[in-house]
Amino acid sequence: MKDKKLLARIDQYIHEHVDESIGDLARLCAVPSISAQGSGIQEGAELVAHMLEQKGFEAQIMPSDGNPVVFGQAEGRSEKTLLFYLHYDVQPPEPLELWESPPFELTRRDDKLYARGSVDDKGHIVARLAALAAVRHAMGELPCRVKFVVEGEEELGSPSMDAFVEQNQELLASDGCIWEFGGVNQYGQPSQALGMRGICYVELSVRTADRDAHSGLAGTIFPNAAWRLIWALNTLKDRDERVLIPGFYDDVRPVGEVDLEYLSRLPDTSDHRKEMYGLAGFLNDLSGGLEFERTAVFEPSCTICGLESGYQGPGSKTVLPAEARAKVDFRLVPDQAPDDIVKKLRAHLDAQGFGDIHVELNGGTRPARTRPDHPMVALADRAAKAVYGQESLIRPMIGGSGPNYPFIHTLGLPVITAGVGYPGNGAHAPNEHVRLDDFIQGIRHTAYIAAAFAENSD
Amino acid sequence: MKDKKLLARIDQYIHEHVDESIGDLARLCAVPSISAQGSGIQEGAELVAHMLEQKGFEAQIMPSDGNPVVFGQAEGRSEKTLLFYLHYDVQPPEPLELWESPPFELTRRDDKLYARGSVDDKGHIVARLAALAAVRHAMGELPCRVKFVVEGEEELGSPSMDAFVEQNQELLASDGCIWEFGGVNQYGQPSQALGMRGICYVELSVRTADRDAHSGLAGTIFPNAAWRLIWALNTLKDRDERVLIPGFYDDVRPVGEVDLEYLSRLPDTSDHRKEMYGLAGFLNDLSGGLEFERTAVFEPSCTICGLESGYQGPGSKTVLPAEARAKVDFRLVPDQAPDDIVKKLRAHLDAQGFGDIHVELNGGTRPARTRPDHPMVALADRAAKAVYGQESLIRPMIGGSGPNYPFIHTLGLPVITAGVGYPGNGAHAPNEHVRLDDFIQGIRHTAYIAAAFAENSD
Numbered sequence: 069m070k071d072k073k074l075l076a077r078i079d080q081y082i083h084e085h086v087d088e089s090i091g092d093l094a095r096l097c098a099v100p101s102i103s104a105q106g107s108g109i110q111e112g113a114e115l116v117a118h119m120l121e122q123k124g125f126e127a128q129i130m131p132s133d134g135n136p137v138v139f140g141q142a143e144g145r146s147e148k149t150l151l152f153y154l155h156y157d158v159q160p161p162e163p164l165e166l167w168e169s170p171p172f173e174l175t176r177r178d179d180k181l182y183a184r185g186s187v188d189d190k191g192h193i194v195a196r197l198a199a200l201a202a203v204r205h206a207m208g209e210l211p212c213r214v215k216f217v218v219e220g221e222e223e224l225g226s227p228s229m230d231a232f233v234e235q236n237q238e239l240l241a242s243d244g245c246i247w248e249f250g251g252v253n254q255y256g257q258p259s260q261a262l263g264m265r266g267i268c269y270v271e272l273s274v275r276t277a278d279r280d281a282h283s284g285l286a287g288t289i290f291p292n293a294a295w296r297l298i299w300a301l302n303t304l305k306d307r308d309e310r311v312l313i314p315g316f317y318d319d320v321r322p323v324g325e326v327d328l329e330y331l332s333r334l335p336d337t338s339d340h341r342k343e344m345y346g347l348a349g350f351l352n353d354l355s356g357g358l359e360f361e362r363t364a365v366f367e368p369s370c371t372i373c374g375l376e377s378g379y380q381g382p383g384s385k386t387v388l389p390a391e392a393r394a395k396v397d398f399r400l401v402p403d404q405a406p407d408d409i410v411k412k413l414r415a416h417l418d419a420q421g422f423g424d425i426h427v428e429l430n431g432g433t434r435p436a437r438t439r440p441d442h443p444m445v446a447l448a449d450r451a452a453k454a455v456y457g458q459e460s461l462i463r464p465m466i467g468g469s470g471p472n473y474p475f476i477h478t479l480g481l482p483v484i485t486a487g488v489g490y491p492g493n494g495a496h497a498p499n500e501h502v503r504l505d506d507f508i509q510g511i512r513h514t515a516y517i518a519a520a521f522a523e524n525s526d
Numbered sequence: 527m528k529d530k531k532l533l534a535r536i537d538q539y540i541h542e543h544v545d546e547s548i549g550d551l552a553r554l555c556a557v558p559s560i561s562a563q564g565s566g567i568q569e570g571a572e573l574v575a576h577m578l579e580q581k582g583f584e585a586q587i588m589p590s591d592g593n594p595v596v597f598g599q600a601e602g603r604s605e606k607t608l609l610f611y612l613h614y615d616v617q618p619p620e621p622l623e624l625w626e627s628p629p630f631e632l633t634r635r636d637d638k639l640y641a642r643g644s645v646d647d648k649g650h651i652v653a654r655l656a657a658l659a660a661v662r663h664a665m666g667e668l669p670c671r672v673k674f675v676v677e678g679e680e681e682l683g684s685p686s687m688d689a690f691v692e693q694n695q696e697l698l699a700s701d702g703c704i705w706e707f708g709g710v711n712q713y714g715q716p717s718q719a720l721g722m723r724g725i726c727y728v729e730l731s732v733r734t735a736d737r738d739a740h741s742g743l744a745g746t747i748f749p750n751a752a753w754r755l756i757w758a759l760n761t762l763k764d765r766d767e768r769v770l771i772p773g774f775y776d777d778v779r780p781v782g783e784v785d786l787e788y789l790s791r792l793p794d795t796s797d798h799r800k801e802m803y804g805l806a807g808f809l810n811d812l813s814g815g816l817e818f819e820r821t822a823v824f825e826p827s828c829t830i831c832g833l834e835s836g837y838q839g840p841g842s843k844t845v846l847p848a849e850a851r852a853k854v855d856f857r858l859v860p861d862q863a864p865d866d867i868v869k870k871l872r873a874h875l876d877a878q879g880f881g882d883i884h885v886e887l888n889g890g891t892r893p894a895r896t897r898p899d900h901p902m903v904a905l906a907d908r909a910a911k912a913v914y915g916q917e918s919l920i921r922p923m924i925g926g927s928g929p930n931y932p933f934i935h936t937l938g939l940p941v942i943t944a945g946v947g948y949p950g951n952g953a954h955a956p957n958e959h960v961r962l963d964d965f966i967q968g969i970r971h972t973a974y975i976a977a978a979f980a981e982n983s984d
Binding site for chain 2: 103104105106159160162166223224225265267269271276277278279280281282283284285286287288289290291292294295297298299301302305307309345346347348349350351354360363364365367368369370371372373374375376377378379380381382383384385386387388389390392393394395397399421430431466467468469495496497498
């Protein structure tokens with residue numbers, strides 16, 4: 069790491085400006101920029117651009133095939149360029165009744181800051197800005213050129229990011245990328261995620277009539293949309309979790325020895341997860357260990373995220389539904405691709421006699437990984453050691469998804485993580501929050517990486 | 527039928543008091559007495575009792591195991607007793623956005639009266655009162671003793687009616703019963719329904735965790751409530767509509783020759799239904815005819831009425847649901863019984879490895895039938911001929927359900943139908959309505975039956 073005096077100056081600035089950072093986070097979380105519901109998008113983009121400008125970056129709101137992308141940049145001492153990928157959109161706050169404080173009002177309780185987006189991903193946007201302000205102050209200027217790409221559709225599966233990166237390769241050209249998340253595990257150990265599963269999020273829907281019918285009059289003679297959906301979904305996955313779509317596993321690459329070695333070093337968090345979610349057990353009788361870790365990240369998944377048909381209120385309504393819908397999330401591993409999976413899903417449904425089931429792709433990203441021996445991985449680890457006092461856990465792949473494919477494959481960048489998260493932070497769930505300590509450590513880690521980035525050899 | 531002068535006096539009174547009857551209907555429909563949602567129940571019962579008293583009946587609101595029952599009675603010339611079974615509760619109005627006028631505000635358009643309950647069953651409550659007022663006026667007194675049982679849980683499957691009838695046999699003792707519905711088919715022909723399928727309405731639910739999880743982190747290792755529900759439901763019925771619960775068909779009696787004869791006389795309404803509901807076709811490639819009619823009413827059914835799990839809003843939310851629910855409606859034929867079906871369902875789920883699926887019975891009634899050769903059936907038919915100018919279509923069984931079992935088997939009554947409905951009236955659906963002509967004819971038919979009831983030999 070850089071000399072201790074510089075790091076001390078960075079730390080001092082960060083600590084002296086914590087309240088300002090919390091204020092920035094509160095401002096950003098107050099905008100309900102929910103891409104799934106199409107709300108607050110322009111407002112969210114404008115506020116991010118405004119904050120970038122306030123911190124000394126040129127900012128522009130750029131069109132994409134979907135929601136606008138905020139691009140920011142600033143010169144630095146070196147020509148080397150560090151790129152930050154982030155997103156200003158958030159998950160829907162539902163179910164609202166489970167929030168203990170209003171989801172779009174940053175609320176501090178027990179040194180935790182609660183709000184939708186407080187971690188995912190507005191906490192990270194603010195952390196990057198706070199880190200770079202500290203580095204700029206401590207060094208008199210930025211040590212390298214810095215670029216920001218802050219998109220507004222990450223929670224939809226980043227449908228426009230592939231094309232946006234493809235079309236703006238020159239503008240985005242960089243030497244390394246810090247991803248939108250990062251942080252510590254439940255033991256406080258920093259984690260480094262080097263790959264992400266892809267995602268293929270589809271909506272299956274079927275309509276069997278113009279309107280609902282009386283179940284007594286129609287039950288034995290009318291087609292029922294809910295039954296059609298049940299029978300169709302049942303053909304997708306068996307009770308042993310094997311996906312039954314022909315060809316689904318064709319492009320799955322075997323897990324490498326090095327990957328298994330990294331996975332075997334991970335601490336056993338299975339009991340912790342069981343307790344946190346109140347689980348009786350895991351699928352297929354898995355308990356902690358290598359097979360558990362491998363299944364969690366190197367197996368592709370088929371998850372029903374939502375089901376809807378007919379009457380869902382209290383008591384009974386004797387209705388035969390005309391329409392039924394399911395949201396299904398496939399997580400993909402190298403080298404599966406969303407377009408290919410949708411094609412195979414369609415062919416499978418047709419072959420099974422479910423031509424009436426409509427399939428709509430709601431967003432897809434391909435899986436991608438950074439090689440573990442890239443020098444930037446070592447740099448992030450050294451910075452983590454200086455901040456957290458211990459080595460990073462290397463995760464060759466994580467279960468979540470994001471558009472890292474175009475950054476890794478189109479721009480050719482190593483992509484590393486650093487951030488403010490921890491496993492209990494409730495991202496995508498009610499009462500999402502960032503712990504104040506994690507917030508400060510995530511700012512420091514980002515700052516230490518930025519300070520050393522220009523001198524890192526790659 | 528009675529002498530023409532008497533019938534003419536009855537008709538004159540009915541026509542002169544149509545506006546008053548419409549006013550009564552508007553008052554009654556204004557109370558949203560939705561048993562499934564627990565609203566307006568006491569208010570509904572009180573208004574019915576008040577209306578009975580206004581029309582010269584003693585009325586009392588009696589407790590039951592569930593919602594209160596309104597009992598009414600009045601003396602007449604003969605000791606013979608005619609019992610009216612009705613209900614003051616209605617179906618939920620959802621989906622609200624499909625109503626063209628407010629569901630609890632009786633609205634007249636094109637000689638149709640729109641409101642939730644305008645047919646089912648408040649239109650019938652008002653029709654009975656209007657008919658008896660006309661008969662009382664024309665004859666100077668009621669020709670026979672009249673009793674009313676108006677319950678508040680019919681739309682829940684009448685869970686308390688068996689016990690209520692059992693406990694009040696003396697009070698309810700009668701010689702014949704007019705049921706809560708009736709009317710004409712799509713060709714204007716009066717219909718006589720002599721039996722009803724039973725119902726067994728259950729809610730299946732499963733909880734796999736204390737809270738929803740991120741589908742990326744949990745998809746391949748956490749149990750998913752939605753998948754558990756899908757797999758469990760799939761074991762209940764195959765794609766050929768055969769219910770797979772062992773023993774489900776054990777108590778189904780073969781359809782008799784007389785029943786088949788009546789069914790074969792029914793007009794072919796299949797094209798009409800196809801058009802009304804926008805169906806591409808019927809189940810198992812049925813088209814009109816005897817097998818279609820037999821399947822519609824003499825086959826037991828298993829209908830999914832509602833499905834609910836996870837995120838159902840617009841766009842995508844990458845969540846793994848902790849809970850999933852389905853509402854399932856079994857229609858039963860003689861001699862199936864709801865308690866027995868629930869027991870078999872539970873045993874089946876357990877045997878299939880679905881001990882985690884919770885089953886709750888939301889209401890059940892047994893199937894029951896009146897014998898077609900009962901003199902009261904002939905009386906109703908003669909009255910229909912006088913009103914509608916044609917013979918009634920005899921339906922030995924209909925697809926819908928109701929608590930006719932205790933009236934037929936505990937009280938030993940013949941149960942016949944007469945009323946204000948027609949196939950397009952939208953009962954249980956948005957824009958429920960009664961046609962003004964049907965309303966008047968249903969009042970006349972009820973009045974003619976009441977006028978002749980005491981002299982009918984049985």
